[in-house]
Every structure is written in C-alpha cells, then in structure tokens.
Amino acid sequence: MDNYTFLSHLMCYFQGEHFGTTEATEAFFAMTRLFQSNDQTLRRMCYLTIKEMANISEDVIIVTSSLTKDMTGKEDVYRGPAIRALCRITDGTMLQAIERYMKQAIVDKVPSVSSSALVSSLHMMKISYDVVKRWINEAQEAASSDNIMVQVCLNGILEPCANCAFCRVLSYTVLGSVCSSASQCGISSVCRHESPLFDFIESCLRNKHEMVIYEAASAIIHLPNCTARELAPAVSVLQLFCSSPKPVLRYAAVRTLNKVAMKHPSAVTACNLDLENLITDSNRSIATLAITTLLKTGSESSVDRLMKQISSFVSEISDEFKVVVVQAISALCQKYPRKHSVMMTFLSNMLRDDGGFEYKRAIVDCIISIIEENPESKESGLAHLCEFIEDCEHTVLATKILHLLGKEGPRTPSPSKYIRFIFNRVVLENEAVRAAAVSALAKFGAQNENLLPSILVLLQRCMMDSDDEVRDRATFYLNVLQQRQIALNAAYIFNGLTVSVPGMEKALHQYTLEPSDKPFDMKTVPLATAPIFEQKAGNARASYNQVLGKAVSIQVAIMILDVCKQFDCTNTLNDQLLERVTVQMEPSDAYDVICCIPAPSLAYNQPGMCYTLVQMPQDDPTAVACTFSCTMKFTVRDCDPNTGVPDEDGYDDEYVLEDLEVTVSDHIQKVLKPNFAAAWEEVGDDFEKEETFALGSIKTLDEAVNNIIKFLGMQPCERSDKVPENKNSHTLYLAGVYRGGCDVLVRSRLALGDGVTMQVTVRSKEEMPVDVILASVG
Numbered sequence: 001m002d003n004y005t006f007l008s009h010l011m012c013y014f015q016g017e018h019f020g021t022t023e024a025t026e027a028f029f030a031m032t033r034l035f036q037s038n039d040q041t042l043r044r045m046c047y048l049t050i051k052e053m054a055n056i057s058e059d060v061i062i063v064t065s066s067l068t069k070d071m072t073g074k075e076d077v078y079r080g081p082a083i084r085a086l087c088r089i090t091d092g093t094m095l096q097a098i099e100r101y102m103k104q105a106i107v108d109k110v111p112s113v114s115s116s117a118l119v120s121s122l123h124m125m126k127i128s129y130d131v132v133k134r135w136i137n138e139a140q141e142a143a144s145s146d147n148i149m150v151q152v153c154l155n156g157i158l159e160p161c162a163n164c165a166f167c168r169v170l171s172y173t174v175l176g177s178v179c180s181s182a183s184q185c186g187i188s189s190v191c192r193h194e195s196p197l198f199d200f201i202e203s204c205l206r207n208k209h210e211m212v213i214y215e216a217a218s219a220i221i222h223l224p225n226c227t228a229r230e231l232a233p234a235v236s237v238l239q240l241f242c243s244s245p246k247p248v249l250r251y252a253a254v255r256t257l258n259k260v261a262m263k264h265p266s267a268v269t270a271c272n273l274d275l276e277n278l279i280t281d282s283n284r285s286i287a288t289l290a291i292t293t294l295l296k297t298g299s300e301s302s303v304d305r306l307m308k309q310i311s312s313f314v315s316e317i318s319d320e321f322k323v324v325v326v327q328a329i330s331a332l333c334q335k336y337p338r339k340h341s342v343m344m345t346f347l348s349n350m351l352r353d354d355g356g357f358e359y360k361r362a363i364v365d366c367i368i369s370i371i372e373e374n375p376e377s378k379e380s381g382l383a384h385l386c387e388f389i390e391d392c393e394h395t396v397l398a399t400k401i402l403h404l405l406g407k408e409g410p411r412t413p414s415p416s417k418y419i420r421f422i423f424n425r426v427v428l429e430n431e432a433v434r435a436a437a438v439s440a441l442a443k444f445g446a447q448n449e450n451l452l453p454s455i456l457v458l459l460q461r462c463m464m465d466s467d468d469e470v471r472d473r474a475t476f477y478l479n480v481l482q483q484r485q486i487a488l489n490a491a492y493i494f495n496g497l498t499v500s501v502p503g504m505e506k507a508l509h510q511y512t513l514e515p516s517d518k519p520f521d522m523k524t525v526p527l528a529t530a531p532i533f534e535q536k537a538g539n540a541r542a543s544y545n546q547v548l549g550k551a552v553s554i555q556v557a558i559m560i561l562d563v564c565k566q567f568d569c570t571n572t573l574n575d576q577l578l579e580r581v582t583v584q585m586e587p588s589d590a591y592d593v594i595c596c597i598p599a600p601s602l603a604y605n606q607p608g609m610c611y612t613l614v615q616m617p618q619d620d621p622t623a624v625a626c627t628f629s630c631t632m633k634f635t636v637r638d639c640d641p642n643t644g645v646p647d648e649d650g651y652d653d654e655y656v657l658e659d660l661e662v663t664v665s666d667h668i669q670k671v672l673k674p675n676f677a678a679a680w681e682e683v684g685d686d687f688e689k690e691e692t693f694a695l696g697s698i699k700t701l702d703e704a705v706n707n708i709i710k711f712l713g714m715q716p717c718e719r720s721d722k723v724p725e726n727k728n729s730h731t732l733y734l735a736g737v738y739r740g741g742c743d744v745l746v747r748s749r750l751a752l753g754d755g756v757t758m759q760v761t762v763r764s765k766e767e768m769p770v771d772v773i774l775a776s777v778g
Contacts, residue, residue, distance in 0.1 A: 028053050040077055047081035051088045064089070072101060079105070080116035087120035092128045099131065106138040111147040118142065118150065205237050213237055214252055221260055231260065231267045242274040247283050254278060254289040261296040268297045279309050287313055288321040295328040300336045307346045314350065319359040326350070326359075330366040333373070340370055340377040348384040357394050364388070364397050368404060372719060379412055386421040398429065399436040406440030407674060410447035419444065419451070423458055431467040438462050438470055442477035446489040447675075456481060490678035498671045498737070499525040523741030527669050563591070563614040563662065569632070571602040577646040578602040581610050581634040583657070590617035591626050602634075603644065621768050622775040624667050630657040664776040665713025668736040668744065676717040676733045676745070680763065683745055687767045691774055695756040701730050704756045708732060708748055712773065728752045738769035746773065 028050075037043060050063060067089075070082035083105055090098060105117035118139070125132045142150060204216035217234035220226065241253035254275065261268045275297075278290035291310055298306055310325060317325075326347070333343050344367065351363050364385070371381040385401045392398045402422060409418040422444075425437040438459070445455030459481070462474035480492050497504075503526040511520050567583045581599040592615045599608035617623045637650035673679040698704045701723045709716055714734035723730045734746040744764040751757045760777060762770045 043078060044081050047085040050085045064094070068098065068101060071105065076110050076113065079108075079110070080112040083113065083116045083120055087124055090124070090127075092131075095124065095128050095131050099134075103135055103138045106135060107141045111145065111150050114142055114145065115147075115149045202233060205233055210241075210246075210249060214241070214249070214256075218256055221256060228264055228267045231264060235260065235267055235271065239271045239274055242271065242278060247286065250278065250281065251283065251286050251289070254286055254293060258289050258293045258296075261293050265297045268293065272297060276309075279313075284313065284317045285321065288317055288324060292324055292328040295325075295332045298332075300339060303332065303336060303339045304342055307342055311346065311349070315353060319356050322350070322355065322359050323362045326362040326366050330369055333366075333370050337374045340374045341380065344370060344377055344380050344384065348387070351384065351388045357397075360392075360394060360397060364401065368400075371404075371408065373722075378408060382408060382412070382418065386418060389421065389425065395430060395432050398425065398433045402433070402436040402440045406443035409440070410444050415444055415448050416451060419454070419458075426458075426462055426465075426470075431469060434462075434465060434467065434470045435473055438473045438477065442473075442481065442493050445477075445481050446493045447678075452481060452484075486678065487682045487684075490675065490682035494675035494678040495673050495682075498527055500527060527671060527737060563616060565612045565614065565660070567610050567612070567632075568607060569599055569602055569610065570607045571604055574604040574641040575639060576604075577637045577639050577644075579635040579637060579650065581608065581632065583610055583612055584631045584633055585612050585614065585660070586629040586631075587614065587626050590620070590623060591615065591628075604641075622772045624772055625663050625776065626661075628660040628662070630660050631655070632657055663711070663713075664772060665711065667739045667772070668713050670713065670715035671735050671737050671743070672715050673717045673733075673735040673745070676735065679717075679735065679743075680745055680747070683743060683763045683765055685763065687765065687770050688761065688763045689770050689774055690759065690761040691778065693758045693760065693777060695758055696754075698756045701727065701750055701752055701756065704750055704758065705730065705732050708758075709734065711777075712736070712746065714744075714746060738764065738766075738772070742766045742769055744769040744773065 050067075064086065067082045067086040070078045071086060073079065083102075086098065087102075102117055102121065105113050106121070108114045108117070121132050121135060121139075201216050201219050204212050205220075207213055207216070214237075217237050220230065220234040223230070235257070238253040238257055241249045242257075244250055244253070257268050257271060257275070272294060275290045275294050279287050279294075281287045281290070291306065294302070294306055314322060314325065329343050329347065333340055347363050347367055347370075351360070367381050367385060371378050382405065385404065389398050389401050392401075402425065405418055405422060409415050412418075419441070422437050422440050426434050426441075429437070441455055441458055441462075445452045445459075456478060459474045459478040463471055463478070465471050465474065477493065480488050499522065504522075507525045508520065565583070565585070569578075569581055571578050579601050581602055582596045584596065585593055587593070594613040594615050596613075597611040599610040602608045614628075631654055633652070633654045635650045636653045637646040637648075639646035695704055695707075698707065705716075705721055705723055709721060709732075712734060714736035717733040717735050720731060720733045728751065730750045732746075732748040732750065734748070736744055738744045742764055744762065747761045747763075749759040749761075751759075760774065762773050764770050
C-alpha cells in the first residue's frame with residue numbers, strides 16, 4: 001500500500017469508526033516520517049491527518065517544531081495548512097510560544113496564509129480569549145487587504161472581540177479603506193446588535209453594491225428597540241428592491257418586509273403598491289410572501305380584493321406556503337372581525353382542495369379561532385366543518401371537529417341540523433371517531449330537551465357497536481341522560497373530571513395499599529393544572545412562585561389549615577459553602593409559624609430546599625391575605641474555589657429577602673368549566689351571595705375584567721374574558737376550586753358609566769369560600 005492510499009484509508013476510517021489511543025499513536029508516529037517528502041499533495045494530507053488525530057493520539061505535540069518550521073518557511077503552499085494543524089494541537093500553555101508567529105501570519109501578504117491565521121485565531125479564542133484579543137492590531141492591519149477571503153475571515157474574528165477595538169476597525173473602514181463589499185456585508189451583519197454603530201450601518205445603505213445595501217437594511221431591521229423612524233431608510237431601499245429585475249433581490253426584499261410587518265405593519269404600508277405588483281410574480285414564493293405581507297399591512301377595504309387575488313394562485317403553491325397564507329388570514333380576521341364571512345368562504349374553498357395533514361389542520365384551527373373570536377360566524381363556520389368531516393381522512397381533525405360540534409352545536413338556534421353529520425361518523429368512521437361522535441351526541445341530548453328522545457334512540461343503536469370504547473360511552477351516557485337531572489349532566493357530560501389523571505391513579509393506588517373504612521375522597525386528588533409540588537402535597541390547591549434575585553425561588557402550597565412554603569435555594573458563590581440554611585418568616589397578621597426545616601448544605605451551584613410551615617388564623621377564616629417578611633439565615637464556611645474543600649470553622653450570616661405576599665388568588669386553583677351554565681346549576685343556590693361594588697378608578701370594561709381575573713386568580717369561562725367592542729355592559733364568568741377541594745363560581749356583571757359598577761354573585765357548595773371572595777373584593 002502506498003502512502004497516498006494509507007492516508008486516504010486512515011482519513012476515511014476516522015469518519016465512521018472509533019480509533020483507539022494506542023493504534024492512533026502508532027499510526028501517528030509512522031506518519032510523521034512523511035514530513036521529509038517533497039510531494040505537495042502528500043504533505044497536505046499529512047496536515048489533515050494531524051488535525052484529525054489531535055484529540056485521540058498521545059504525544060502529538062512532538063510535531064510542533066516541524067509545523068512551526070513549515071509555517072515560517074518559504075513554501076506558501078505549506079504555510080496555511082501548517083498554521084491550521086499547529087493551532088489544532090496547541091493548548092493554552094503553548095499558545096504564547098507561537099504568538100509571535102501568529103501575529104506575523106495574520107499580516108502576511110499571501111491571502112491563504114493570512115486567512116488561515118485568522119480562522120485559526122477564531123478557533124483559539126475558545127482556548128485563551130485574552131491572548132488572542134491582543135492580536136487585534138494585526139487584524140486591523142489585515143483589513144487593508146483587498147482579498148475577499150481575508151476580509152470575510154476578518155469579520156469572523158472581529159465579532160467576538162472588544163467593542164473598542166472593533167470600533168477602530170470600523171472607523172478605518174469608513175474613512176476610506178479598500179474593504180470590499182464582502183467585508184462591508186460582514187461588518188453590517190456583526191453590527192446588528194450594536195446600536196451606537198447605527199450611523200455606519202445607515203451609510204452602507206448608499207453603497208454601490210446591492211448585497212451591502214441589503215445586509216445594511218437587514219441589520220437595521222434586526223436592531224433591538226428600533227423605532228419606525230429608524231426603520232424608514234431600510235424600508236425605502238427594500239421597496240426599491242421589490243421592483244428589481246433580479247428574482248433573488250425581490251425575494252430577499254419581500255421576505256425582510258414580511259418580518260418588519262410582524263412588529264411594525266405601519267412602516268411597511270408605503271410599500272403596499274409594490275407588494276401588490278409582486279402578487280402576479282412568476283416566482284410563487286415571492287408571490288406568497290407578498291400576499292402574506294399585504295394581509296398584515298392592508299386596510300379593511302382591501303380584504304375582498306386580496307382574497308380574490310389569493311384565489312388565483314393558491315392552488316399552484318406548495319402546502320408549506322399555503323400554511324403561511326392561512327396563518328396570515330387568521331391574523332387578519334382578528335384585526336378585522338367584520339370581514340369574517342369573506343375569509344370563512346375562502347377557507348372553506350381551501351378545505352375542499354387536496355392537501356396534507358398540516359395544511360388541513362392549519363385551516364381547521366383558523367376556522368375554529370374565527371368561531372371563538374366572532375360569535376356571528378359560528379353557524380357558517382360549523383356548517384363548513386360539518387361538510388369537511390364528511391370526507392375527512394384525518395382522525396385527529398375529525399375528533400377535534402366533533403368535540404367542537406358537541407360544545408357549540410347545542411347552543412345554536414337550530415341544533416338538530418348537526419345531528420345527521422355527527423351520527424354519520426358513528427356509521428362510517430373508525431373507532432376513535434365513533435367514540436368522539438357518541439360524546440358529541442350526548443351533549444346535544446343533555447342541553448336540548450326536545451332532542452333528548454331522538455338522542456336516546458341513537459345511543460341505544462351505538463350500544464351495538466363492535467368497539468368496547470364506543471359501547472361503554474354509549475351505555476354510560478344513556479344511563480346519565482335517562483335520569484334527566486341537570487346536576488348529573490353537568491358533572492358527567494358537560495364538564496367532566498377536573499382532576500389530574502396520573503394524580504388520581506396514584507391516589508387510588510395508595511388507597512388500595514392502605515385499607516380504610518372511609519370511602520375514597522376525590523378532594524385528595526390534585527387538579528389537572530396543579531404543579532408537581534402540589535401533587536406531592538396531597539390536598540394542596542394553589543401555588544405561588546416568586547423569583548428573588550438569582551438565589552431563591554418560593555413555592556407556596558395552601559393546605560386546608562396550613563401554608564407550607566418551599567424555598568428553592570441555589571448558592572451562587574464559588575468560594576463559600578452554606579450550611580443549615582433556613583428562611584425565617586415574620587407574618588404581619590394572625591398567622592403563626594409552626595416550624596422550619598433547613599437545607600443541610602448548599603455547595604456552589606447546587607440547588608437545595610428548605611421549608612417553613614405556617615398556620616392560618618383559626619378565629620377568622622376569611623383572613624386569607626397576609627404579607628411575610630423573609631430572612632434567610634445560614635452558616636458560612638469559606639472554601640477553595642478550585643477544590644471546593646471548606647474551612648473547619650464557619651460563621652453565621654443572614655440575607656434579607658423580598659417580602660412574600662399571600663392573597664386570595666393563592667387559595668384558589670383555576671379550573672375550566674366548558675359549560676358554565678350547567679356548572680352554575682349543578683352547584684345550586686344554597687350558599688349564593690351577591691353584592692355590588694363601584695370601581696371608580698377603572699375607566700374601561702377591559703381593564704376591569706383583567707383586574708378581576710388577576711385579583712381572584714380564577715379561570716374565565718365561555719370566553720367571557722374578552723369584551724366585545726362598543727359595549728357598555730359585560731358579564732364575566734369565573735370558575736375555580738377553593739382550598740380543600742370545594743368548587744366556587746363567580747358571575748360578575750359589569751356596567752360602564754362614570755366608572756365601572758360591578759355586581760358580583762358567588763356560588764359554592766360551602767359558605768366559607770363565598771364569604772372569603774366577597775370579603776376580599778370588598
């Protein structure tokens with residue numbers, strides 16, 4: 001085997017096989033003899049082999065002298081590869097020994113040598129940043145080179161360097177250096193996050209090279225906190241590119257304008273005429289980006305025209321671009337809700353076209369969002385979806401639509417027209433879709449008394465299904481509906497279980513391991529939205545999370561009678577070991593601190609937990625709000641930052657944390673009730689109370705709704721957290737679970753006058769949650 005074949009096989013072996021240290025070292029020493037060869041190709045293959053074997057063979061460092069001789073020699077063809085190989089095997093202790101040679105190589109007149117030194121410098125920054133940073137003067141001198149390869153490599157090393165040195169290079173460039181367009185493009189891209197260099201970037205907009213102009217415009221657009229005034233010059237040059245005869249410039253311009261329109265749609269409005277001309281572009285990628293940009297920046301009067309223009313080419317683009325169009329239409333419908341009929345018709349036509357799952361899912365999600373945001377579009381949207389599931393081949397989409405039909409269909413003026421579409425799924429579809437259809441039918445029967453006899457007949461037919469799940473659901477819902485009880489319908493059909501399924505499984509398993517005469521209590525099961533910490537706490541029902549600096553975070557679990565606070569602590573000091581860490585709490589009211597459990601030890605960057613148990617007031621159950629003063633106390637033992645070995649003696653120290661505030665929202669866990677009216681009737685009016693309040697400092701209904709939700713910490717239902725436009729009154733529905741597992745519902749009727757008047761009605765199966773909420777609001 002000749003030397004060429006040997007090295008070629010060796011290089012290929014590195015790509016897919018593991019090379020042992022012993023074998024690599026032997027092969028390396030055998031290969032070093034080839035340094036005596038005068039064959040240029042063979043020598044360059046040696047350099048490549050050294051780079052590959054640098055991390056797996058031993059004593060690679062012995063070739064340092066040979067590589068140093070090659071990089072300073074007279075053969076330019078060897079110097080560049082030798083520099084790259086030498087820097088690959090050099091560590092931090094050897095870097096200063098070759099520093100002089102590297103500085104000379106950076107300013108070398110041979111482009112291949114200079115670029116190799118610059119690229120190697122970039123890699124060696126990871127080893128010793130401080131040493132490489134000293135080479136910035138040589139890098140500045142290299143900026144005078146008119147070789148593109150050198151200047152592009154120069155940009156790579158300048159980006160991580162100090163700003164002051166970088167500014168010197170920029171000044172050199174601006175004051176008339178011979179930097180090429182490639183260098184200016186690179187410098188503009190590096191400056192994206194350097195606002196003080198905005199003047200330089202803006203000057204590049206007047207460069208004679210198109211790629212420099214585009215990079216400068218892109219850099220301005222990506223600047224953080226960029227204002228509309230600062231965007232104007234960049235948008236202007238991108239507008240000119242929109243009419244360029246070069247497709248690549250048109251694509252780059254419209255793609256960048258599309259990004260601008262996401263945050264600053266008004267800044268792109270001036271380009272609408274140019275963008276409309278691009279809709280008919282032969283490149284469909286450009287046309288798609290143009291139309292999606294117009295959908296973000298166009299006015300309400302242009303919606304009809306845009307929808308018509310999209311229809312002319314949407315069948316010619318790929319599913320990926322169709323999804324982009326659908327997402328833009330969804331955003332436009334939120335912006336102009338009165339145009340829902342036009343967009344709904346367009347989306348329904350897209351549903352009939354051929355396409356993949358992602359494309360169809362995007363359309364279905366868009367239609368569902370329109371239905372949820374605009375009640376006027378409900379019937380037309382449901383009709384389009386019913387038509388779609390007749391030929392839908394995607395199980396996920398079919399079940400999603402059936403769930404929506406079961407939720408929204410019974411509330412429409414003519415719910416009976418949806419029964420046929422749902423029952424057809426029981427007859428024609430697979431098991432998962434049939435089961436979803438049975439659940440949807442049950443919701444129609446539970447909410448519409450006149451449809452109940454027909455629904456019962458259909459459910460009886462479903463009991464003959466071949467699938468277990470379908471038969472079980474049909475049997476269950478049939479028996480519930482035959483009882484004709486609103487409470488049962490609300491608990492088992494409309495709203496269902498709100499607990500965590502894994503949590504319930506764990507609780508049931510624990511119940512079987514510890515036999516008891518007491519029946520299983522569902523209140524011991526954590527809610528579906530409860531954090532993991534609360535699931536461990538058993539009957540915890542609320543959580544509070546606050547980050548204090550970078551050292552301590554707090555989780556609060558509200559029990560039936562006590563408050564358990566878990567403090568997650570992290571030691572951020574590498575020269576100290578903290579021991580016996582506790583958080584002493586001083587309540588401002590009638591709360592009592594029962595005990596503290598310390599964290600035994602906190603090493604550097606290692607998390608630990610300590611706990612404080614506080615008893616709530618017994619004489620006044622409505623006193624749920626309290627502010628705690630927190631002080632973290634610990635014993636400090638100084639230690640060696642390198643070894644982590646602590647001193648024998650320590651000293652006590654403390655650190656004052658931010659105050660911890662517990663409010664009524666910490667005693668309530670959010671729970672979604674899909675059918676609030678049914679849940680309202682299920683709870684009943686045994687402990688219903690009502691009061692009226694004046695919110696004088698609040699001037700809008702939106703502000704009132706947001707403040708109420710934030711204060712009570714409850715889950716808004718029936719999309720009542722969104723106030724319709726031009727309304728002087730609104731009703732907010734909230735649901736939650738009070739500590740101990742008791743459901744609590746709030747109906748807040750708001751009226752706008754000089755201020756906002758609020759009539760609050762609270763229902764629960766126990767009296768205390770009602771009193772707590774009204775006392776807190778008052």
